[in-house]
Amino acid sequence: MPDMNARLTRSSWIARITFLEAIRQRFFAFLLVLSAAMVVSSVSFRFMDFGHSELKFVADFAFGGMFLFGSVLALVMTAQLFFAEIDNRTALTLLAKPLSRTEFLLGKFLGTWAVLGVFVFSLAFLQGVILWSRTQELIVLAAESGRVAPDFSVSGLAAFAVLQWFRLGVVAAMVLMVSAVARTFLFAVIVGAMAIVAGQLQWLAQEALLKPSDANALTKGLLWLSSRVIPNLQQFNIGDTLVLDPTAISGDAVWSVVLSGFFYLVAFLALASLAFRRREI
């Protein structure tokens, strides 16, 4: 497999430089700091728990930050890192080398996904610290009042971080596919944002399909297509259950979400590669 090794080596070098470029961006630092501030401040907002348990509110608040800013980061950074190569014409130099366009795209994706990994796992670690610290306080309070002490699952938090990383990977692959076709950064970001919204609402198409209705064949066809082509991004958002009630979700269910994410990720990258093959640089 010397050819495959050479291909992976070339992609890994593209990924390495992409990662270095991304990690130096102020935009990344800004969103990371903003998200970290949201995670840390989640304890301060616990009085707004709307009747839920305190840990659930703290966890949901932080997950929301990770979800929102992670999505923005995956959307903007993927498109920006791709168009920087095209607009600055560094792609001219790189693609004139014995590097296939698929290797180039794979490298861009892997570099971006690695940065998203830094984002997700840093925030998950920080959230773990916050949850652990608050749990210790609640254990003392529970002992004093004779109530059951709350707890959270570290492995559940780790599983959630992995799921979020895959969700952002799917978003990045989707944006890369759009970028491979788009002529401008702005177009790629707008269409990418619409694709993320569609992914968040995909479950509606699935539910509509399951319900008996008198919709015509065209509507049913469109619903079926939407439920198959668009990834269901909501399926990754099971953080509170994984962290606070891990027994409610089986390991198989988590694995099926990971595999589904991996399938969409590979499919979007394959489509991006096809679209990019004949693009004029």
Place this chain on the structure above:
Amino acid sequence: MTTASAISVQGLTKDFRVGLRGLKLRAVDNLTLEIPRGQVFGLLGPNGCGKSTTLKIVLGLVPATTGTISILGSPSATAAARQRTGFLPEAPYFHKFLTGRELVEYCARLSGVPADKVTAAVEASLELAAMTEAANRPIGTYSKGMLQRIGLAQAIVHDPELVILDEPTAGVDPVGSAAIGRMIHAMRAKGKTIVLCSHLLGQVEQVCDRVAIMDRGRLVLEGRVDEVLAQRDRHVITVEALSPAARAAAEAALAAHGATVTSITHPRRSLEDLFRELVTGSRDA
């Protein structure tokens, strides 16, 4: 296609679709060209004549509408063809946060230089491009001339047989330009084929063995520099200490043989030569 050709272009046409109505803009029109191996070949023409498009098609960066191209016997646009080719784009731009050495190493890895030979290849190309001293500085601090030279280093790091240089001296001062000219000579001495795209006709004349001139997408002239520039019906005689009497006698002698003296002037050196002579030793580093 001949096996002696570094690049063989047969019937190349490239149309771009422009506007919403998809109007056809023909950038290259039925171009047929053979670039022999081991020579410095100049591709000339005004802006928009199709030379950069031709180079991009040769490198597989832009698909051709019709026509076939091969590089060193392999179909162009394949990784195998690009393995033996180095390319310096016009006004090159590289990641500013990398140092020159990191960039050249990055390009060596992408070009398939074996891991145990990368260091030696990087050092050799930096030396040829006269960039060893500045190699550890971030690219963001480089001058235009240094950018061109580091661009040249990344193009040759994998020891390609064919080197394509698109405007390598654009924006570079005459000293830097002369240094790049020397690098081109050094590469030719190693048996490389060099394709040079430039607007600096003086430099092209100095370094190229053959030239092709394109206009509006078509090839209008191709041949050896000496052949295409020579005016076979005219001669130049350069003499020193020509007195008025000797001049009159020479004119009379030529007239006796049916020749007409059309002008007698003092030879001039080029401004570029004068500039280089005056600023010898300075570099743009």
